[in-house]
Amino acid sequence: MKKLNSPANAAPAKEMSNTGALRLDQFTYSDYVLGQSSDIRCAMAISSILRASALGFGLCAGAAGAGEIRLVMVEQPGCAYCAAWDDQIAPAYDKTEEGRFAPLVRADLHMGPPEGITYARPVNFTPTFILIDDGVEIARMEGYVGEDFFWPVYARLLEENTPFEPALN
Numbered sequence: 001m002k003k004l005n006s007p008a009n010a011a012p013a014k015e016m017s018n019t020g021a022l023r024l025d026q027f028t029y030s031d032y033v034l035g036q037s038s039d040i041r042c043a044m045a046i047s048s049i050l051r052a053s054a055l056g057f058g059l060c061a062g063a064a065g066a067g068e069i070r071l072v073m074v075e076q077p078g079c080a081y082c083a084a085w086d087d088q089i090a091p092a093y094d095k096t097e098e099g100r101f102a103p104l105v106r107a108d109l110h111m112g113p114p115e116g117i118t119y120a121r122p123v124n125f126t127p128t129f130i131l132i133d134d135g136v137e138i139a140r141m142e143g144y145v146g147e148d149f150f151w152p153v154y155a156r157l158l159e160e161n162t163p164f165e166p167a168l169n
Contacts, residue, residue, distance in 0.1 A: 072117060072132055073105070088146070128140060129154070131158070
């Protein structure tokens with residue numbers, strides 16, 4: 001597992017369910033992954049292998065548009081953490097590799113998913129960031145504790161769940 005070299009390693013995150021959602025308030029992302037039982041880590045590895053195999057098959061079969069990756073930000077009026085994300089991340093998001101790879105779609109918590117998008121389970125916290133492939137949820141992050149934590153965790157989420165590969169610096 002690649003170690004994240006960021007001051008965000010000290011930032012909190014807590015696994016909220018066995019579906020892989022993160023609540024950013026108690027442990028680091030590394031603690032989340034390393035703290036899983038060997039069965040869960042094995043299942044995560046198998047899931048990654050199957051996803052990579054499916055992507056490879058789609059490419060070999062000449063599939064047109066292997067999927068449309070989007071990031072849905074579920075928010076609600078009055079959410080201070082949504083406002084912080086808007087101030088700290090939103091101005092640069094579409095200019096980043098991550099933002100170009102997974103363009104942002106905004107959704108109101110009380111209005112349900114945008115048309116053509118399906119969530120794996122209900123959204124209870126704002127902001128919640130849901131990674132979508134061809135209209136279907138493939139991963140999510142719940143909460144926002146600052147830009148130092150958001151970027152490395154989001155990049156990791158993309159790397160583990162999509163064909164995203166960041167440029168080498």
